Amino acid sequence: MQTIAQSERKVIVFAGLRNAGKSSVMNAVAGQEASIVSPFAGTTTDPVRKAMELASYGPVLLTDTAGLDDEGAVGNLRVSTAQRMLLQADLIVYIIDGSAGYQETDSANLKLIKQSNTPCIGILNKADLPFAPKSAAPFIEHQISYISYSSINGDKNGLVHFIGANLPAESSETLLGGMLHRGDIVIMVVPIDLGAPKGRLIKPQVYAIRESLDGDAIVIVCKDKELRSVISRLNEPPKLIITDSQAVMRVLPDVPKGTQLTTFSILSARFKGDLAVMVDGLKVIPELEDGDTILIAEACTHHEGADDIGRVKIPRWLANFTKKDLKFEFSRGNDFPDTVSQYKLIIHCGACMLTQKAMHNRLRITALTGTPLVNYGVLISYLQGAMPSVIEPFPEAILAWNELPEAAVY
Template structure:
């Protein structure tokens, strides 16, 4: 209903939905969203248990949830989901579907209210007006942090400032387009009424010859060393990855965790967390460049484990001496914070691709000092 398209295979038979089905959609006054349709948690048997685990994994990753019921069916399975929502601090609402056939009964409302104060929407997918009612209800429960409209650079620049963006074109660059962090940063600079100049690292000298002094320079972390050497020290410099770390991650934990690079020892295990799935190349920043540079910088023999996407984390998290998270441009703030929280809780240092590269090139303070004056994000968890 929310997409206006047939995305999932549906039927009257239980167990039709297996793996979670995702669909990207733009919802007015909410913005870009990913809708995830999960299997129910009332399946039996080995396959049923796998479906249930997949559905429960989704709960830990979403910003809000719709608990869909129909035919006035509300029982133990729904109560279990309510408990999962509460445990994972996921705001939610109830949607009683097919009210054109069977409207929600007072006894069902009473049963729900015994376990939850969440809003209940009685609707039908064949009634267009009900779609607007459901979206309005969603807007009431989505937490402000889920919108992720906090500006990347709004507190660092003023209107009419010149912002220099350095974007290398190498084997990691997608064909014919720019990567998401670059696109989002350009848009954020335009939203803040800045003049944007985009160059490759090799064109920095040509730009400087124009006599224009940028208020802020932002580079791809992979060319931090080249850009830092090319730009005068008085020009504030950071990276796309570090800006995303501030907007989405536990920035304080990143700042504290990065210097642990200098404390690494022979045989230490490093965990690299990639939030997206992509084809790797000889220039891959996470799988190739960072491991090579870390071992050169520390002079230590290090072991690296890579987890891509939102795959399950290793169970022995305390065996890692350092966790290095990518920029996280493809996941939500909550997903990134939840992913790092177990390590922070266990005292394992965490950092970020951009911060690691800044530290290795000796410009960590330069790349982060302008961001420390007013951190964008407060920790999601009280004990952080």
């Protein structure tokens, strides 16, 4: 199960106040000492993750967090990190120490969680001790389903079943989303990506190949310089061509009439995020001025090369296109600003390392301030003149393109 990417696992985050027993509960679910346990408050300082197969429910990523009531300068940083973990959760397991009595902080935390619309269940922990009056009141007040549990003598199978039964159902959405049917021919143009580990394809390429094969489509993989030769050998044109964004202008002239064209990154934008929102984000490009600050957000943490796509190529291409002196800032991995009003534009990677929930939370943050967001594939295709050809398979994206101001449409 360790070969399943974290972005493909349901994320279960254990949260609560210090010494509520979060680590003990997570260890009970994991069936091993994944997180350090001690009687001292504040033992867990940084998020602790454990990938596992939750019996009868599938692959999950368990995440233990620091107490949401941590104090001091360092404690505040721990709380901030824990709150970022909550934004990535598919399910939050909120734990209350039943022996400690009613805590207003628990109620305040649960109110915020409910407002986030993230599924949440409760554990009234330390059932081996006498429960204090009103200890379950925060769960009742915010209509959180909960059970009592003890890490000393509790029913671990019952705990696992309770958590698993409350996991959100698997999404029916897929990367290709019904674009191909049995017998359709799809050509995937895959230049060698210097940013990928040697001998590996990048994730969207792997997923597209697997999904096409699962649907009994005919898959042909080639480099861009081989595309014309491959097409000439076919008895019928392919239904779809998917290319790497950086090769799109080398591929476009060879696309037969009636064949759909898109890019792996645009497929990721549609699958993980909201393609129409990202196309709409292009409207800000003609409005960029000298000194505007742009955030480039990379969900992965690869070592940057001399011609890195996010840190070198995209800033150069955008500056050349706009003829403006732009400022660029960068975020990596799970780091993403809590507020983005200071940015004129956010350029996001394909999000193959993020869950759908995490990417949608980033879109929610940008929507709160009206900050436009595009992803690499949408922006690169726009800058290279491949719009709207690469979004023609997607009616919602074409609608967004047609509604762009005249200055943004070439």
